[in-house]
Amino acid sequence: MNKVILLNKRPVGKPTLNDFKFIEEENPSIKDGEILLKTTYVSVDPYLRGRMSDAKSYVPPFQLNEPIQSGLIAEVSESKNPDYKVGDFVSGGLDWKEYQASTGIGLTKITDTTVRLSAYLGILGMTGLTAYLGLTEIGSPKKGETLVVSGAAGAVGSIVGQIGKLLGCRVIGLAGTDEKTAVLKSKFGFDEAINYKTTLDMKKAIQDAAPDGVDIYFDNVGGEISDAVLANINKFGRVAVCGAISLYNETEVQMGPRVQPILIKNSVLMQGFIVSNYAAKFPQAVQQLNNWLKEGKLTYSETLIEGFDQIPQAFINLFEGKNEGKMIVKI
């Protein structure tokens, strides 16, 4: 029997295991032109929280009692499609199932096997693309500028910081534990790192770490942390709003200081970033990321959890900051 994870109910606030339902179905069979895929790695990401609500958003919501989907790496275990042979690996947006049939449409065959397979869910997948394109397309970093990254120890944030350094910026990371801030400096080369949970006056701490002010803010979290960064933004500053993990589980609209006066005073640009809007730039971006990776200029962290049954818990853990870097479930 084939294990499948469905959306049981729409989370209210923080997701719980009750929001998911495990079922077993007949093992899928394939028709001519199809391939049978065996899931090997599952990406769990904060943005999935949005798809679990039925609010209008940039991607359609998951349906109740239907499988949840995310980025997967899968192995071709049977093929009736001449483009694929057994043993090939693919990446793509697929169902949370142990096995599933596919025509191959929308999937990417993994041809370069000199990098870890799971990297295609992370630094060479949506995570790396979000970091690279969010930073370059909205942040427009220039040499000598100061970049602040929130959620800096997360999958996207840790890559953003490294790319910022490669492009000549002074980089300051914000994270929620001393272990994370230590790793930001020792492993990822951030110039400064601030633990927002133990720092009483974040506005002052950012001012101290960024004495010339903040030119670019790559925002993964939203909320009060972002208020403190915006209070230090420079004239012509750019804010790439890539995530708001601090707000995803809120059941009411969150209030905060109005940003309009800051935007006017400093001619600041603030823009929401969705990686899928930049699909035309993916090939060039993956190439750049792969080059840096092979030159040893980029490193990445993964938090690997094992077992199909652990997927919902791995997802829930994201909102407790339990991951360092990309959260991946190995099947």
Added chain:
Amino acid sequence: MNKVILLNKRPVGKPTLNDFKFIEEENPSIKDGEILLKTTYVSVDPYLRGRMSDAKSYVPPFQLNEPIQSGLIAEVSESKNPDYKVGDFVSGGLDWKEYQASTGIGLTKITDTTVRLSAYLGILGMTGLTAYLGLTEIGSPKKGETLVVSGAAGAVGSIVGQIGKLLGCRVIGLAGTDEKTAVLKSKFGFDEAINYKTTLDMKKAIQDAAPDGVDIYFDNVGGEISDAVLANINKFGRVAVCGAISLYNETEVQMGPRVQPILIKNSVLMQGFIVSNYAAKFPQAVQQLNNWLKEGKLTYSETLIEGFDQIPQAFINLFEGKNEGKMIVKI
């Protein structure tokens, strides 16, 4: 004796007459290379409120017991500068004085006298430039899109709406009296106009007026009106944050719904606009505005108040919505 208006103290909240001080000084005399200017029109603008505070901003604050400055039209009443002759008119940022000496540096000589002189403080001055460049540079209007303008009956807003129409947009104006909303439709050609003071559910009213959603929001006011517009913003919407008159007099930071989730969901761009950042585009923009004006495609309103002594009161009136269009004091 020469009348001068100084900043007496920094306003707390809404400005009052006590914040200004009238003095008389010796009539100025001029040296070689200088001209003596007699003030004929004075522009009073909401942004001056910011310069009366000593908070860091994009222009340096006014100093206590020093003259206030704004956009003026003045007549050359005496000249020791070969570039100017008596009877010439100039525009520029000058002191609130009846007479003042100048080298002419930073002033613009008015050569085209086929339009009203005061237009150089309005539609052909910073007001028109703010409307045109804010809308085109940040709003990037495309034919068939929906544009919402707040503070629509104000000097900038009424021009923004007309330019929006000229560029093929459906235009919705927000203003604070029924007289103003009527004028928006009858005189300035807005498609729809909403009185935000008498409308209980602004979010719904904007939704009704903009059934296809809002593509561009030209924001002059900030605050709750802007919340209602942002709740209707479309994917890839653009928000030109040009003013926040509803917030200028607040003594505490104003709270509102956090915008980050909206920006992410809809890939929205929100940018603060300061006209002086676009100085390189002024000549071309003035040319365009002048062409439209002469072709009869643009109209404008002025609220004219007479008398040098009335300048502070005219300024205070701005925050009570007493002006229709550009507020100008004729000396």
